[in-house]
Amino acid sequence: xxxxxxxxxxxxxxxxxxxxxxxxxxxxxxxxxxxxxxxxxxxxxxxxxxxxxxxxxxxxxxxxxxxxxxxxxxxxxxxxxxxxxxxxxxxxxxxxxxxxxxxxxxxxxxxxxxxxxxxxxxxxxxxxxxxxxxxxxxxxxxxxxxxxxxxxxxx
Numbered sequence: 001x002x003x004x005x006x007x008x009x010x011x012x013x014x015x016x017x018x019x020x021x022x023x024x025x026x027x028x029x030x031x032x033x034x035x036x037x038x039x040x041x042x043x044x045x046x047x048x049x050x051x052x053x054x055x056x057x058x059x060x061x062x063x064x065x066x067x068x069x070x071x072x073x074x075x076x077x078x079x080x081x082x083x084x085x086x087x088x089x090x091x092x093x094x095x096x097x098x099x100x101x102x103x104x105x106x107x108x109x110x111x112x113x114x115x116x117x118x119x120x121x122x123x124x125x126x127x128x129x130x131x132x133x134x135x136x137x138x139x140x141x142x143x144x145x146x147x148x149x150x151x152x153x154x155x
Contacts, residue, residue: 022062023053038062039099075148078126083149087120097146103149104129129153 012019023032024042040058047053071077071095077121081103087096093115098113103126114125118135130153138152145151 020066022059022066024058076147078123078149083122084147085122087115087122093120096120096125100125100129112120123147123149123152131155 009019010050018036019034020036020038022038024040025043027037033098040055040062042054043060045053045055061092071082071084074084076082081099083099083103085092085096096115097108097111100106100114100122101108104111104114106114106129110129112127114128115122118124118128118138121135121139123142124135124138126149127133127141128135130146131138131141133141142149142154145155
């Protein structure tokens with residue numbers, strides 16, 4: 001490991017961060033530098049010398065799984081719906097309305113009303129309906145529930 005890599009690992013660990021390595025090499029030579037090693041055994045590429053085929057696809061799949069898991073653990077997902085979204089354009093406004101409607105079990109019109117009252121926050125809108133509370137109380141419930149929608153709704 002190069003000196004600059006050692007410094008980076010020292011800084012990351014001092015900050016409490018964990019390091020991970022995603023590789024398609026069977027026995028990664030630098031695996032000891034990372035706390036977590038994910039080595040996808042994809043076998044040889046169909047075209048020798050190309051790393052963008054199987055290895056690239058496998059890396060994307062692993063990273064997608066990791067980011068999806070992170071979103072679930074952070075409470076940004078409810079069921080299979082990304083409920084912690086920022087409706088910053090028309091498409092996302094419609095998506096937020098559909099999500100609130102589906103999770104809260106209300107019409108699209110009621111979902112729009114809840115979203116307006118929540119300042120555009122889908123999770124707050126859903127808790128408002130589920131708990132029959134205002135936006136501030138819904139935000140407090142979410143804070144107390146670690147941002148996890150199901151917990152905030154069950155309180």
